[in-house]
Amino acid sequence: MTDGTILVLGGAHVDRRGRIHGETASGASNPGSWFVEAGGGAFNAARNLSRLGHAVRLIAPRGGDNDGEIVAAAALAAGVEDTPFTFLDRATPSYTAIIERDGNLVIALADMELYRLFSPRRLQQRAVREAFNEAKAIVTDANLPAETVAAIAGTARSNGKPVFGIAISPAKVVRFQDALSALSCLFMNEAEARALTGTQPDDPRRWPELLRNAGLVEGVVTRGREAAIAFDATGAVTLAPPLLEALGDVTGAGDALASGYISARLIGEPLATALRHGVAAALIAVRSPLAVADELEPELLTRVISLVSEAEMLS
Known part of the structure; x- marks a missing residue:
């Protein structure tokens, strides 16, 4: 892959899912x-990008507890350079969900308080400044405070580095509001796009127009089993994912799509090809019971891409 490290800053926590x-x-x-497994949008992307052959460095808050050890072990297993901010007297962030037999969510609890301690001041530490200087690209997510997200995007832009954002949820994507013009690309689903723009178009082909008006220069909107839409300064494309008979777990599919897309963009692939790479990575993710598929690697991605149709240009 291209020289340099991908610097990932954001959510790295533990997901617990209880099924009745x-x-x-x-x-x-x-x-x-x-x-129980490690999770977090940024961390999922970091592990996927590492499995796709990139050197990846992770900076995320962590507590001095067993959950922190779970995250550290997952980073090691995926080949991610793990350099956390560790708070020995705090709990590592976690997401705990109770799910019914049919897969519907009963209730969930997100303990993400520690992320509030990742303030913009942390970016001024010497080790973090050096990490920005050495990186070829930056990835962040909306688990971090809005002011930190904006500072990360601004620092990346001032260093001439592309910076990619992962929306996480409708409630959190608005933390990117002040950073949109600095982002190289933002990955979101339709619910997150609605929260960001405050509107729901009658025709999904209008998402590029609405998101450009909001300040984005490039973005990807996923729509579940429906066609994903991507746009940049050259135009917009749409691509319907292949139908799969057997699914493992959709957890992490959006993060996988972002990883495949970013990987393709960093080697100079055009918009349509990058979206195809992203959809292929998502297909691998949904066939796995894990948020990050252990089997993901460049050769497998190449084979799966052959199952994905060409993206269509939007007028």
């Missing part, structure tokens, strides 16, 4: 099982 085995009994004990 039978019919849900509200207010009572329910038989079920737990699944």
Whole structure:
């Protein structure tokens, strides 16, 4: 791959998903099982990019607890250079969800308080400044405070480095509001695009126009099983993902798409090709029970791309 490191700053935490085995009994004990893995939009992207052959460095807040060790182990397994801000007396951020037998969410709790301590002041530390100087590209997500997201985007732009954003959720994507003009690309789903623009177009082909008006120069809007839309200064394209009979877990699919797209962009691929790479990476992710597929690697991605149709230009 191209020389230099991809610097990733943002969410790296632990996801816990409890699945109820039978019919849900509200207010009572329910038989079920737990699944625990490392997660976070930025961290998922970091691990995917590493598996695609890039040198990746991660900077994220972490507590001095067992959850922090889970994140550290996942970074090591994926070949990510792990350089956290560690707060020994704090808990590592976590997301805990209870899911019904049919996959519907019952309730979830997001303990993300530690991310508030990743202030813009942290970017002034010598090690962080050096990491920006050495990086070929920056990736961040909306788990961080709005002022920190804006500072990261501004620092990347002042250093002449492309900076990519991951929206995370409708509630959090607005943290990119003051950074949109500095971003090289923002990845979001339709709900996040609605939250960012404050509107819902009758025709999804209008997303490029609306997001450009909001200040973005390049963006990708995913739409579940419907066609994804990507745009940049040269135009806009759409691409429908292939239908799959068997799905593992859609967790991490959007982060995988962002990773495939970023990887292609960094080697100079045009918009349509980058979207195709992103959709192929997402296909690998949804066939896996994990948020980051262990089997992801460049050769597999190349084979899966052959299953993805060409992107169509939007007028």
